[in-house]
Amino acid sequence: MKKIVNLILGLIIILTINSCSTKESGDLSFSNLSGVKGQGGSLARFCIAENYLYIVDNTNLHIFNISQPSKPVKVSEKNIGFGIETIFYYQNHLYIGSNSGMVICSLTDPTNPSVLSTYSHIFSCDPVVVQGNIAYITLRTGTTCARGLNQLEVIDISNKSNPQLIKTIPMSNPWGLGVDGKHLFVCEKGEDLAYLDISNPTNPILKKTFQDIFAYDLIPSNNLLITTGKEGIKQFDYSKLPDSLVLLSKIEIGK
Amino acid sequence: MKYFNLIISCFILINLLSSCNQNENNVQIPKVTIGLKPIYFDSSNIDKIIYSTTPKTLISPGKIFKYGSLLLVSDSNIGIHIIDNADKTNPTKISFINIPGNIDLALKGNYLYADCNGNLITIDISDPSNAKVTSITPSNKYSNRPTDEMARKYFAQESRVFYECVDEKNGTVLMWEKDTLYKPECYLAYRSFFEE
Numbered sequence: 001m002k003k004i005v006n007l008i009l010g011l012i013i014i015l016t017i018n019s020c021s022t023k024e025s026g027d028l029s030f031s032n033l034s035g036v037k038g039q040g041g042s043l044a045r046f047c048i049a050e051n052y053l054y055i056v057d058n059t060n061l062h063i064f065n066i067s068q069p070s071k072p073v074k075v076s077e078k079n080i081g082f083g084i085e086t087i088f089y090y091q092n093h094l095y096i097g098s099n100s101g102m103v104i105c106s107l108t109d110p111t112n113p114s115v116l117s118t119y120s121h122i123f124s125c126d127p128v129v130v131q132g133n134i135a136y137i138t139l140r141t142g143t144t145c146a147r148g149l150n151q152l153e154v155i156d157i158s159n160k161s162n163p164q165l166i167k168t169i170p171m172s173n174p175w176g177l178g179v180d181g182k183h184l185f186v187c188e189k190g191e192d193l194a195y196l197d198i199s200n201p202t203n204p205i206l207k208k209t210f211q212d213i214f215a216y217d218l219i220p221s222n223n224l225l226i227t228t229g230k231e232g233i234k235q236f237d238y239s240k241l242p243d244s245l246v247l248l249s250k251i252e253i254g255k
Numbered sequence: 256m257k258y259f260n261l262i263i264s265c266f267i268l269i270n271l272l273s274s275c276n277q278n279e280n281n282v283q284i285p286k287v288t289i290g291l292k293p294i295y296f297d298s299s300n301i302d303k304i305i306y307s308t309t310p311k312t313l314i315s316p317g318k319i320f321k322y323g324s325l326l327l328v329s330d331s332n333i334g335i336h337i338i339d340n341a342d343k344t345n346p347t348k349i350s351f352i353n354i355p356g357n358i359d360l361a362l363k364g365n366y367l368y369a370d371c372n373g374n375l376i377t378i379d380i381s382d383p384s385n386a387k388v389t390s391i392t393p394s395n396k397y398s399n400r401p402t403d404e405m406a407r408k409y410f411a412q413e414s415r416v417f418y419e420c421v422d423e424k425n426g427t428v429l430m431w432e433k434d435t436l437y438k439p440e441c442y443l444a445y446r447s448f449f450e451e
Contacts, residue, residue, distance in 0.1 A: 036323040038362050044318060046361040046368060053361065053368055055375065064375070069366040070389040072377055219321050224343060226326065228319045233328055235343050248343045251328075253313050 041217035041228065042127040042176040047089045052110045056084045056096060063111060075111045081118070090130040093160065097128040102137055104160050119163040122149055131179045133158040134166075134201045138174035138186060150174060152186060154202060166202050176217030183220060183238060190216045190229060195241060207242040224248075282415070284438055290417035291401045291409065292434040295426040296374070296391055304355065304429065305376060307386040310348035311336065322362045329360050335369060337383045350383040355430055372430040393427040401431040406443050409433045417442045 038048060045056050053064040053072055061080050064072035083099025094105040094113055101120040105113035124139035135155040152174060154167040171194065175187040184196040184204050193213040196204040213234065215227035223239040232253045237246040294304070317331040324341040334354040339347045356372030365381040366389070377390035399421055406416040417439040421428055 038320055038322040040320045040361060041318055044320075044359065044361070046359045046370075048361050048363050048368075053363075055359075055370075057373075064392070066363060066366075066368075069363050070377060070379060072368065072375065072390060072392060074392060217319065219319060221321065226319060226321060228316045228328065232313050233316055233319065233326070233338075233346070235340075235346070237343075249346055251313055251316075251338070251346060251348075253316070255312055 039219055039221060041219055042088065042129050042178060043086055043217045045085075045087060047087045047094070049089045049092075049094070049107060050110065052107075054087055054089070054094060054113075056080070056087045058082065058084055060084075061087075061094075061096065061105070061113065063113070065111070078113065080115070086127040088128055088130060093130075095128045095130050095135060097126045097137065099124065099126075102126075102128050102135065102155070102163070104157065104163065106160070116160045117163055119155060119165075121153065124149055127176055129177055129179045130157065131198075132201055134198075135163065136177060136179060136184060136204070138171065138177050140171075140174050152177075152196075152204070154204060156202070167204075169196075169204060169206070176215070178218045178220040178225075180220040180222075183241060185218055185220055185225065187213075187215045187218060187227075187229075190214065193218075193227070193245070195238075195245070197242065210245050282442060284440060285417065286438060288417050288436055288439065289433065290419070290436040290439050290442075291405065291431040292419045292436060293421055293425075293428040294430050294432055296393055296429045297426055301388050301391065304353075305371065305378065305386070305388050306353050307384050308351045308353060309384075311351040318359055320360050320362055325362070327360055327362060327367070329357050329369075331358060332356055335360055335367070337380065350386075352378065352380070352383075352386045354378075374427075374429060393429070400441065400443060403443070405431050415442055415444045 047054050051067040053066050055062040059079055059082050061078045063075040065075050066072050080096055080103055081098050084096060086097035088095040092107050096103040101118055103118050104116045106116050107113055121139060126137050126139045128135055128137045135157045137153045139149050139151050141150055150171045150173050152169040152171050153165060156164045156166050173189040175190060177186045182197060182199045184198045186194040188194050191214055193210040193215060194206060195208045197207050198204045213227060214231040215229040218225055218227045223237055225236040225238050227234045233251040235248045237248055240246060315331040317329040320327040326338040326340040328336040330336060334357055335352045337349045339349050354369050354371050357369050359370045361368045365379055367378040367380050369376050373394045375392040376388055379387045379389050401418055410416045417436055418441050419436055419439050420441040
């Protein structure tokens, strides 16, 4: 008798686990979004990783459980430092950009991100993006970072407990940045767009600067570059790089 | 030497007392004035603060979020444009969600996470023309008094701003609005940029 009860219990548990692991599908009536992963710009302070929403404010990382997406439940909050500006999720790690550097957190326990390392640089404004074993950080001078530098830093993060600066590339006044395959895009001065070839990820080569793009942040993905800036939202096809960046559409200010 | 310490202490004490008195005496509570009024979180008024409208013009595009063929654009401090981006050569605005003080955003399935003056709001956008707030996670940032930044935003020229005292029985403060106040008992004194 006991065996049968155990068997039934076991079955119930297996069934429950199965039902949990089925992929959630969005049911927005106007498009099919099942299994879609969202993507924000490099200046984002919100990021979603699996069933958790991570938010950074000036000093803290806030962790919310969103297994029930309609009702986020605050799990905890963690002091990360000061002057925190951005958060980027990549392969089970959080990369947090602050005035003084980059903090790498492991999400082995997603409810309690553990700080693996803090890479420090000169006091600047900086977002960070990651691809493979390389982190790209832009450092920018600004009103709150008057003493900073204007440059792109290439950092080896193969050992996440000990990130190493590989290369520094001078820039004019870099804002948001984005990486996709062998392409690295950097917003310059909120006006121009620098395109760097990263076929060799440790050695980005500036190929072209496109003028009058007017972007301060962007999202590159699958040959589609979406930019946001003072002229509005623009979309480009970058499959023809390095020769040309093809404007697909514009949503202009006031329209 | 002992006397010296005593004199210094008296001096400090007198200064402290007199400066306090000065403050009390100088600030007269006006009968009517323009100041800041707290808007409280309340399930009955949330639909009047956060709601869908027909597509709006782009004013000050800020952060962006891509989700499949959807593109979300935060219009700084006003709300979020929901854009159908299935045709990249012709993105079409579907609706606008009014969210005061919005800067950041993220989407998962039908649920939009957005900040509203530092508070985290969850919005069901399965019907973008009829967005529904499903959850509010208030931050304690604005619980007691408006910040100096807010006061500066509305009253850049002044060094003192009156505000309606917060009554915690009404709930958590969502934001502060410029309004006519009658005998406001609370005020904020701050150093304006011009004094520094």
